[in-house]
Amino acid sequence: MSLAASLAVTARGVSLDLVVEQGRTLALLGPNGAGKSTVLGALAGLVDYTGTVRVGDRSLDGVEPEHRRVGYLFQDYLLFPHLSVLENVAFGPRAQGTGKIASRASAGEWLERLGIAELAARRSQQLSGGQQQRVALARALASEPELLLLDEPLAALDVEIRDEVRSELAEHIHDWGGLTIVVTHSFDDVTALAADVIVLEKGAATQRGSVRELIAEPATSYVRKLVASWSED
Amino acid sequence: MPAGVAVALLVLPLVALIIRAPWTQLPALLAEPTVVQALGLSLATASISTLVCLVLGVPLALVLAGSAQWPAVPRRLLRALITVPLVLPPVVGGVALLLLLGRRGIIGQWLPFTIPFTPAAVVIAQVFVSMPFLVIAVEGALRASDSRFEVAAATLGASRFTILRRITLPLVAPGIASGALLCFTRSLGEFGATITFAGSFPGTTQTLPISTYLLLQTDPNAAIALSLVLMVVSVAVLVSLRDRWVPGVLA
Numbered sequence: 001m002s003l004a005a006s007l008a009v010t011a012r013g014v015s016l017d018l019v020v021e022q023g024r025t026l027a028l029l030g031p032n033g034a035g036k037s038t039v040l041g042a043l044a045g046l047v048d049y050t051g052t053v054r055v056g057d058r059s060l061d062g063v064e065p066e067h068r069r070v071g072y073l074f075q076d077y078l079l080f081p082h083l084s085v086l087e088n089v090a091f092g093p094r095a096q097g098t099g100k101i102a103s104r105a106s107a108g109e110w111l112e113r114l115g116i117a118e119l120a121a122r123r124s125q126q127l128s129g130g131q132q133q134r135v136a137l138a139r140a141l142a143s144e145p146e147l148l149l150l151d152e153p154l155a156a157l158d159v160e161i162r163d164e165v166r167s168e169l170a171e172h173i174h175d176w177g178g179l180t181i182v183v184t185h186s187f188d189d190v191t192a193l194a195a196d197v198i199v200l201e202k203g204a205a206t207q208r209g210s211v212r213e214l215i216a217e218p219a220t221s222y223v224r225k226l227v228a229s230w231s232e233d
Numbered sequence: 234m235p236a237g238v239a240v241a242l243l244v245l246p247l248v249a250l251i252i253r254a255p256w257t258q259l260p261a262l263l264a265e266p267t268v269v270q271a272l273g274l275s276l277a278t279a280s281i282s283t284l285v286c287l288v289l290g291v292p293l294a295l296v297l298a299g300s301a302q303w304p305a306v307p308r309r310l311l312r313a314l315i316t317v318p319l320v321l322p323p324v325v326g327g328v329a330l331l332l333l334l335g336r337r338g339i340i341g342q343w344l345p346f347t348i349p350f351t352p353a354a355v356v357i358a359q360v361f362v363s364m365p366f367l368v369i370a371v372e373g374a375l376r377a378s379d380s381r382f383e384v385a386a387a388t389l390g391a392s393r394f395t396i397l398r399r400i401t402l403p404l405v406a407p408g409i410a411s412g413a414l415l416c417f418t419r420s421l422g423e424f425g426a427t428i429t430f431a432g433s434f435p436g437t438t439q440t441l442p443i444s445t446y447l448l449l450q451t452d453p454n455a456a457i458a459l460s461l462v463l464m465v466v467s468v469a470v471l472v473s474l475r476d477r478w479v480p481g482v483l484a
Contacts, residue, residue: 065384091391
């Protein structure tokens with residue numbers, strides 16, 4: 001299965017074609033305000049767009065967010081504050097019609113799989129940033145999406161724990177194995193999480209290719225600077 | 234100096250009430266049949282009114298909170314209409330209800346049953362004056378809550394109804410609770426619209442405030458006792474709301 005999208009959000013001056021293959025996470029890299037989150041919003045059906053979005057042979061055009069099977073990991077995770085961790089993760093299956101007991105069981109399995117089973121009874125307010133991120137990932141995956149969108153998944157975390165959380169996230173996404181797009185302005189995220197990159201500047205793609213190609217031949221001054229400061233680390 | 238007078242004016246009457254209260258006779262006074270009857274009627278009607286306000290007012294608050302995309306004229310008009318009962322003298326509300334639902338009222342003349350001077354009239358009068366409190370409290374809570382939780386729920390596959398039931402309403406539950414409490418106290422204290430539209434028949438429409446007013450002429454001590462009951466309920470509500478008084482209500 002693959003994702004093929006050719007979309008434009010004219011109101012925000014964003015226009016982009018993209019293809020994502022299974023097992024090859026795509027990174028949308030670009031400065032703030034380049035339109036990265038707008039692209040994610042359009043793919044998730046939260047922002048009106050013109051053009052076509054297809055997952056496998058299924059068209060998502062005109063499909064409501066709740067029927068698109070597009071999971072979204074929000075930058076600040078948006079865990080439901082009135083529900084426990086287990087209830088948060090069980091929310092997706094439950095909302096899609098699975099029974100209460102079965103939903104909780106599958107939520108429990110996801111928590112187990114991401115190594116956070118011991119957090120099940122807690123509220124989001126009692127979690128660290130890294131834990132919140134994992135719960136949000138479990139919640140998104142438990143709703144069985146075909147496409148997973150990660151919006152700056154590490155931006156809300158303290159710098160000291162980012163490296164560790166990032167490599168764990170990479171592992172979990174790899175294990176999951178579905179179609180994945182990650183939006184970021186950090187080159188560390190790109191190298192750890194993605195196989196392919198599209199550089200988005202002012203609403204349009206300025207470079208695309210594998211991560212290796214990007215490092216070897218940066219096409220714009222924005223990419224050159226990012227690669228240079230990354231290789232200094 | 235004027236501030237001191239203001240505080241005195243607000244506080245001293247209540248102090249007088251407490252000082253003059255017939256504390257020793259209180260249990261006996263509160264056990265009198267008229268008092269028990271009025272108390273029971275008031276609690277029952279105020280509870281029903283609060284339920285009616287919840288069932289009708291929460292959907293109205295949802296409509297109002299979602300009206301941001303409407304054209305300005307109908308939006309402001311709706312908001313103004315809902316606020317009218319807040320500023321209208323309750324007696325006027327009672328007269329208006331009679332003209333609508335009275336035996337010769339615009340709607341009342343077609344009804345196979347009579348509404349005025351029944352317990353149903355008490356409830357309708359209470360709902361008329363207290364519903365705006367609930368609507369404004371709930372709408373304020375809805376506006377203050379983060380709508381992105383609803384977006385997150387949609388990406389997890391939840392329908393609009395599921396989102397409303399499992400995300401939106403639970404998140405504004407404190408606002409709904411304080412709105413319901415305000416509604417209940419306002420209903421419990423309702424006098425003007427009730428006596429105009431429902432009259433004061435002991436046992437059917439004579440609520441606590443009306444009973445208090447009538448008793449003041451025949452049995453002042455009983456009237457004071459009832460006043461104390463009403464005051465205690467009001468203060469209890471105020472205390473329970475102190476942390477979550479919804480901004481919309483104060484504004």
